[in-house]
Amino acid sequence: MEGLRFLVVEDSPTMRQLISxxxxxxxxxxxxxxxxxxxxxxxxxxxxxxxxxxDINMPVMDGLKLVxxxxxxxxxxxxxxxxxxxxxxxxxRDRGLALGANAYISKPIxxxxxxxxxxxxxxxxxx
Amino acid sequence: MADDHSDIFRKSQEFLQMLSKQKDFIQDLLxxxxxxxxxxxxxxxxxxxxxxxxxLRQELELLKKRLEQIENEKREIAAAYQxxxxxxxxxxxxxxxxxxxxxxxxxxYVASYQLHSTLDFQEVVHIVLExxxxxxxxxxxxxxxxxxxxxxxxxxxxxxxEGSPTFTNIRIGEGILGNVAKTGEPYYIxxxxxxxxxxxxxxxxxxxxxxxxxxxxVISIYKLLVQKDAFTAVDYELFSLxxxxxxxxxxxxxxxSQSERRLTTIQGFLDLLTAPTxxx
Numbered sequence: 001m002e003g004l005r006f007l008v009v010e011d012s013p014t015m016r017q018l019i020s021x022x023x024x025x026x027x028x029x030x031x032x033x034x035x036x037x038x039x040x041x042x043x044x045x046x047x048x049x050x051x052x053x054x055d056i057n058m059p060v061m062d063g064l065k066l067v068x069x070x071x072x073x074x075x076x077x078x079x080x081x082x083x084x085x086x087x088x089x090x091x092x093r094d095r096g097l098a099l100g101a102n103a104y105i106s107k108p109i110x111x112x113x114x115x116x117x118x119x120x121x122x123x124x125x126x127x
Numbered sequence: 128m129a130d131d132h133s134d135i136f137r138k139s140q141e142f143l144q145m146l147s148k149q150k151d152f153i154q155d156l157l158x159x160x161x162x163x164x165x166x167x168x169x170x171x172x173x174x175x176x177x178x179x180x181x182x183l184r185q186e187l188e189l190l191k192k193r194l195e196q197i198e199n200e201k202r203e204i205a206a207a208y209q210x211x212x213x214x215x216x217x218x219x220x221x222x223x224x225x226x227x228x229x230x231x232x233x234x235x236y237v238a239s240y241q242l243h244s245t246l247d248f249q250e251v252v253h254i255v256l257e258x259x260x261x262x263x264x265x266x267x268x269x270x271x272x273x274x275x276x277x278x279x280x281x282x283x284x285x286x287x288x289e290g291s292p293t294f295t296n297i298r299i300g301e302g303i304l305g306n307v308a309k310t311g312e313p314y315y316i317x318x319x320x321x322x323x324x325x326x327x328x329x330x331x332x333x334x335x336x337x338x339x340x341x342x343x344x345v346i347s348i349y350k351l352l353v354q355k356d357a358f359t360a361v362d363y364e365l366f367s368l369x370x371x372x373x374x375x376x377x378x379x380x381x382x383x384s385q386s387e388r389r390l391t392t393i394q395g396f397l398d399l400l401t402a403p404t405x406x407x
Contacts, residue, residue, distance in 0.1 A: 015261050106354040
């Protein structure tokens with residue numbers, strides 16, 4: 001898998017950097033960063049991406065609202081979405097997946113786990 | 128005359144009898160000959176069968192030896208396979224360990240990069256909070272700094288405590304937190320299965336913020352995120368490395384903000400001294 005384009009939506013610069021650092025294991029990948037849901041929607045209009053990785057708790061627009069809006073948009077509705085969050089309870093997980101996320105990862109993240117989830121999603125193909 | 132005829136007849140009779148006996152004898156001889164030929168043929172056949180047996184026996188011996196060799200080879204291959212399998216397991220285990228180390232290094236790299244990316248004290252404290260939540264996986268915790276004048280630990284930031292909690296200052300050497308500040312040794316208990324309740328004075332982990340041997344503060348953790356059952360061996364390593372980076376970042380930003388304040392004060396004095404008096 002080469003030349004993948006990721007949109008990382010996370011308000012914490014530390015987590016944004018950590019996720020981007022892990023994603024760089026995919027050769028030739030391009031990473032677009034957004035600080036919240038609104039910023040992410042703006043970036044989606046400007047850039048073509050292959051996958052969205054988003055936090056839930058963010059200012060302005062949270063990750064769940066973002067997932068729901070991405071799924072309603074014809075242009076972006078088939079994009080694979082991975083939620084990465086501190087909310088680890090089963091009900092949070094179910095809520096995220098019910099809204100249309102393809103995978104749910106609880107923090108603290110393990111690089112190897114994140115990469116496996118992403119690879120599996122690309123292997124499976126569009127939802 | 129009659130005597131001569133009878134004599135000839137008798138002699139011919141005798142001759143015929145003799146011929147008949149000879150015939151019988153020859154027939155017996157022929158039978159015997161045939162029997163002997165048969166015996167000879169049998170014996171010859173038996174003689175040649177023995178050679179076959181001996182050849183078969185030799186062949187069998189060779190096959191037994193070959194089978195033994197193959198069995199030995201099979202045992203050697205099985206042993207080699209087992210060795211390779213063990214090595215494979217060992218490599219897989221090492222791969223997992225290296226992945227963990229890699230993950231740790233990535234965490235540490237990002238954490239130190241962020242911690243040293245600013246000299247603003249409040250920003251540094253916020254980054255420390257983020258790191259504790261996102262990289263360590265803590266839900267309820269405090270960051271305390273040591274006041275050198277009073278020798279007391281005071282909370283400068285907290286996360287996850289319900290309501291608006293008030294935290295008392297802790298004298299160095301007092302209780303778990305005071306003792307961590309005094310000795311510079313981290314403190315851990317395992318949250319899982321102890322029925323632990325959040326209590327400011329009794330954390331599940333307390334990590335000294337140290338610059339070399341000088342403790343400048345303590346990070347106390349009271350509760351981990353729901354998906355994290357307990358600390359892992361990797362967490363302890365990460366903790367001590369992060370604590371050292373966090374300590375230097377907090378200390379430098381504090382010094383920087385103090386020097387900034389002093390600079391502003393001095394600048395104010397200088398401006399006052401160099402300002403025109405208004406007299407012409």
